[in-house]
Amino acid sequence: MKYVKINKKFLYSVILIIFFIQIVLIGHRNSFSFSIIKNFYKENTGLEEGIKNKEIYDIIKIIKKNNLKDFKLSEKLLKSAKIKHRVFEGAYPAMHVKKSKNFITKIPKSMCEIKERNRNIYLIICE
Amino acid sequence: MNKFLNYITSELLLSLVFLNYIFYFILDTKFFFAYFPFIILLVFSIILINNVKIHFYIVLVIVILSFISLGSPVADWDSRSIWLFNAKRIFYNLTLKEFSSYYGSEFPPVDYPILVQTLSASLATLIGHWNEVFPKFSNVIMALPALFIFTNVIKSNLTKLFLFILIFFIYEKRLINGDMDALLSLYACASLILLIEYSNLKELNIKHITKLFLYLMTLTMIKIEGIGILACLLFSYIIINYKDNFKVNYKIVLTFLVSLIPIILWKFYILDKNVVSSSSLMISGGERFLENLVNFKFLIALFKGIFLNKQMFIAIIIFLLSISKYISLNKKTIQITLNKILLKKRLLFTIITLSTYFILLLLIFISSEGSLKNVQEIQFAMAKTAADRLFLPVHSMLILCAIYLNEEKKSNYEDKLKKN
Numbered sequence: 001m002k003y004v005k006i007n008k009k010f011l012y013s014v015i016l017i018i019f020f021i022q023i024v025l026i027g028h029r030n031s032f033s034f035s036i037i038k039n040f041y042k043e044n045t046g047l048e049e050g051i052k053n054k055e056i057y058d059i060i061k062i063i064k065k066n067n068l069k070d071f072k073l074s075e076k077l078l079k080s081a082k083i084k085h086r087v088f089e090g091a092y093p094a095m096h097v098k099k100s101k102n103f104i105t106k107i108p109k110s111m112c113e114i115k116e117r118n119r120n121i122y123l124i125i126c127e
Numbered sequence: 128m129n130k131f132l133n134y135i136t137s138e139l140l141l142s143l144v145f146l147n148y149i150f151y152f153i154l155d156t157k158f159f160f161a162y163f164p165f166i167i168l169l170v171f172s173i174i175l176i177n178n179v180k181i182h183f184y185i186v187l188v189i190v191i192l193s194f195i196s197l198g199s200p201v202a203d204w205d206s207r208s209i210w211l212f213n214a215k216r217i218f219y220n221l222t223l224k225e226f227s228s229y230y231g232s233e234f235p236p237v238d239y240p241i242l243v244q245t246l247s248a249s250l251a252t253l254i255g256h257w258n259e260v261f262p263k264f265s266n267v268i269m270a271l272p273a274l275f276i277f278t279n280v281i282k283s284n285l286t287k288l289f290l291f292i293l294i295f296f297i298y299e300k301r302l303i304n305g306d307m308d309a310l311l312s313l314y315a316c317a318s319l320i321l322l323i324e325y326s327n328l329k330e331l332n333i334k335h336i337t338k339l340f341l342y343l344m345t346l347t348m349i350k351i352e353g354i355g356i357l358a359c360l361l362f363s364y365i366i367i368n369y370k371d372n373f374k375v376n377y378k379i380v381l382t383f384l385v386s387l388i389p390i391i392l393w394k395f396y397i398l399d400k401n402v403v404s405s406s407s408l409m410i411s412g413g414e415r416f417l418e419n420l421v422n423f424k425f426l427i428a429l430f431k432g433i434f435l436n437k438q439m440f441i442a443i444i445i446f447l448l449s450i451s452k453y454i455s456l457n458k459k460t461i462q463i464t465l466n467k468i469l470l471k472k473r474l475l476f477t478i479i480t481l482s483t484y485f486i487l488l489l490l491i492f493i494s495s496e497g498s499l500k501n502v503q504e505i506q507f508a509m510a511k512t513a514a515d516r517l518f519l520p521v522h523s524m525l526i527l528c529a530i531y532l533n534e535e536k537k538s539n540y541e542d543k544l545k546k547n
Contacts, residue, residue, distance in 0.1 A: 015288070022295050023191060030199035030300045036260055037198035046200025046259030050207065085204075089212040093219040 051090060056083055058118040059104055060090040066116060066123060070097040074105035101126055135173045137272035141341045143167050144269065145389075148245045148348070152393070155223045160249035167246070168253075171268050178275075184287050185274050188294055192267050196303040200259040206305030213239065214247035214262050227400045236405035238397040240390060242348035243269055243307065263305040269345075270302055270310060276317035276342070277530075279324060286530045289445060293526045297438045301516065307350045308516045312523040314346040315356045319480055319527065322360055322379070323473045326368065331378050339379070343386035351406055354390060355487050356480075356520060357383065363479040367472060409495045416494045428507040429492055432514030439515070442522040449529035468535045477531060481524035488517060 031049050039045045044064070051057045063071055071094055077083050088096055103124045108114050112124040147163040150156065179186050201207050213226075220226045227237050246269070247262035254261055274290075281287055294302065301309035321339055325331060343360075347353040361383050368375045397404070419425050433439065453466035468474070496509050 019291060019295060023195070026295065026300050026303075027195045027199065030195060030304055031202055032195055032199045034198065036200060037194070040197045040258075040260045041254045042258065043256040044258055045261075050200030050202045050259045052202065085208050089208050089215070092212070092215055 047090065051086060053082070053086065054119070055121065056086045056090065058121040059083070059087050062104065062116055062118050062121060062123045063087075063091040063094050066102075068094045068102050068123075070095050070100040071102040071104055071123075072096065072098060072100040074103065074107070076106060077104065132173065132177055135170055135177065137174060137275045138338050138341055140167065140170050140174060140268070141272050141345060143170060144242065144246055145341065145344065147249055148242045149389075151217075151245050152223065152396075157217075157221075157248075157252065160245075160252040164246070164249040164253040167249075167268060171271060174271065174275075182275065182278050184290070185271075185278060188274065188291070189267060189271055192270065192294075192303050193264070195300075196264050196267050197260060199303070201263055201305045203300075203304050203306060206263070209236065209239065210244060210307055211247065211259075211263060211305045213237070213241055214244040214251070214265075215257055217241065217244055217248035218251045218257055218262075223396075224400070227397065227402060238394070238402050238404050238406075239351065240348045240353075240393055242345065242389075243310070247305075263303070266303055266305060266310055269349075270313055272345075273310075273313035273317040273342075276320050280320055280527075280530055280534060282534055286533050289526055289530050289533070292441060292445065293523060296441055297522050297526070298519070301519070306516070308519045311346070311350045311353055311356070312519040314342060314349060314353070315484075315520040316523050316527050318342045318346050318356075318360060319477060319524065322364060323476050325379060326364060326376065326476075327472070331376065336378060336382050339382045340386050343383060344389055347387060347390040348393075351390075352517070352520075354387070355491075356484055357387070359480050359483040359487060362483055363476055366479055367476050410491060413494050415497050416490075419493045419496050425496060425507050425510065429489075429496075429510040429514065432507075432510040433489075433518055436515040438522045439518065442525040445529045446525040449532040453532065468532075471531075471535065474528065474531050474535070477524055477528045481521055481528070484524070485518075485521050488521070492517075 031052075033049065036046055036049065047060065048057050051060065059073075059077070068091075071091065073084070073087065073096060077087075103109070103112065103126050105122055105124065106120055108122045108124050109126065112126040114122055115125050116123045143163060143166060147159060147167070150159045150163075175186050175189060201211050216226050243265050246265040250265055251257045251262045277290055281290060298309040298312070302313075318339075321342055325335055325339060328335070343357060347357055361380070364379065365375060394404070450469070453469050455464045455466075456462070457464065492510060492514070496507060
């Protein structure tokens, strides 16, 4: 049986390339971006990239922009486990309170005042 | 200066992380959060600089992990909703009592240990506000001491390659995304390596005992599964030494017990606050055990979850390739011969630990599936979604076995050369 000797340099290069591709893949799967690394010490960096879902990000953005201490999500929004958990942890320290007058919904109630609109998400104040 | 630098070790880093937690837990104040992260980051950097020449490959791994970690947000479910949310609540709440009385959602389980989370919260304190990037750097800081323990056993380039495969192909992003499973696996291996090393020593000094305590304590304080791993380590230690004329070192057993104190105190504190333990909700009284055991569909799903994934495949392949050198088959007599190296203490130790932990996890999976804590929309949610990550300590110990097997070959070869 004849054996072919593999050049050591070639072998090391192949291993190095495989690892390089894998590291790039890990970065990609972790949503790596150079704009984040430049701002890693700034407030709220990575919030939009981490949440990914535009609707959830819009809700959190409205809560943070208005410095809300508490809020209430509409039943439709609360039904989705993903929206519920992502908003609860993303908006913290603002808390979801059932009796809050800061109502966040997709369909605004006619008798309440619309305080802000972010695409299809509304913050309405129901006194 | 050199003498001073000698004191800046991984153990000092772990001690600082532990002190950061213990001050918060006992004194219920975040006053030290402003100072500890600065000292921790300083010690972390000095350790890296000190080891650039001696252990370049570990420094390289840490630099790559740091780069990706600081350039990526927290995106995964468990990291965001459990681990970093706990850290965020530590950061925003004034007291520990406020932290443990969260009522907003069934997430996150507040009874989970918070050693790494206090570090994350103090990193956020250092920059003055919360963001989705810097607090999770705590994972990289915590990975450093465990990785340095691997240098005690890794000598050849091949075993260095195995470590790289473990970190970049098996753990992938789990070491940097804020999740605790990869960190737990690293500490499981580090504790195992230390225990094997120390069980061979005739006399243990205070330095050895402190080091073992720090690693075992961290193991249990990262994640509750750490207690299971610790129990498996103790079991293996007793079994191995029972075989060896029962040479159990009482100092080691005592260290095991003392290292459980922080997690026991934490659990008592949580019980005192009337928080129901999430693990007790999952496992319940074991009434689902028999039901699941006879459910063929579940067993298939569990088998798929455990064995049919990339991590297990890579770990088994590397393990089999390494062990195959020590097993020979005589084709004429059809007799299998095992090399005596396979019966060496450190190999047996690792194999017993990984087998017992594997069985323990299997029992937990069978007992837990179908619990109300699991996601009900997905059938067999735990087996399908959690098996690959919860078995990471098993994958890591398989790679550790492969490292030991290859190092045995190298040391045997060197011994032969010396004799010649």
